[in-house]
Amino acid sequence: MATEGIKDSLKERGIRLTRQRQILLDLIDKSGEHLDAERLYQLARQADPKLNRVTVYRTLKLLKQGGLVDELDLMHMGGDQHYYETRMKQEHAHVICLRCGKVEEFFGEPLQRLRRQVEDHFGFNVILARTEIGGYCSHCQRLRAREMSEAAHLPPEEVIEKPRRKRAAHKG
């Protein structure tokens, strides 16, 4: 399992590998999606109903500080929470569709090139880098074009507000 590296890194720093942390680590690592704290909490509760939301936040903070996960905001589609992913993968940009919310990952040489240039130019020691690109995916470009022309024929009141994300009540 790919979390082994992370577990070693924690051990070296004298950080205890508790049951709760095992659960969270495995979830972050196994998950294909980018998880936010709340989603991670919901998943973790399935493994251990007593696991507390606070523990999720504390664990994420720990991993973030140790440079073991990256924190993203994905252009705040869906709220102001942060998303996390393990640091194992090759450097990549996140490409977020502002209409459907789909997130693609882009790997490519401009990213390495950028990092190198920043290091050379400023004598900077790059620890982490994050690139997020918002726009419209090819599918939504077509839909938007249609919506626009329809809107011209309809009363303009039908602009739909993106609903604020609700979360289960804390006591739930």
Next chain:
Amino acid sequence: MATEGIKDSLKERGIRLTRQRQILLDLIDKSGEHLDAERLYQLARQADPKLNRVTVYRTLKLLKQGGLVDELDLMHMGGDQHYYETRMKQEHAHVICLRCGKVEEFFGEPLQRLRRQVEDHFGFNVILARTEIGGYCSHCQRLRAREMSEAAHLPPEEVIEKPRRKRAAHKG
């Protein structure tokens, strides 16, 4: 003044250019630094003590939605608030020192190249892009090296927590 473009853009959309918005627009544009909502509010109050924090948030949201300002988080140095800058400049990356917090801007061809590649690769229509790079500036690299070797000779309890940002009480 460089806000003219913004003001035109607002007018075209039938958005009123109120006294409050003028103040905020001018502050965002004139300021060299990256302002967050709270700082912008403090500055705005100097021009108009009655101007409300809520108006700041509403104006920022408006400008953001209109694509007139970019929202950054600068790797969350100093809290979870967002920072804003006008959209006039050429595309650039923000390079943030994780020790001293200084923010540099980097312009360079990898950014344009990245944008083009994402458009080609996914058939994506890029609206906004954000690159933030965290690490250590050359100055802090030296300081850190010294701190490390000193730490080896000292009791390790002296790790300084970054203080949580306090803001003036709302009634203030």
Next chain:
DNA sequence: GTTAGTGCAAACCTTTTGCAGCTCT
């Protein structure tokens, strides 16, 4: 047995919302 980590409740900071009154055009 120590020390780090957990759960719970309560705080905290940042941002949004509802509504009555005000103001641009």
Next chain:
DNA sequence: AGAGCTGCAAAAGGTTTGCACTAAC
């Protein structure tokens, strides 16, 4: 005049903290 905007109060959303108890090493 009337849509749009502001201020105020209050709430919401997301995250952190204090403290007594528990568990990993």
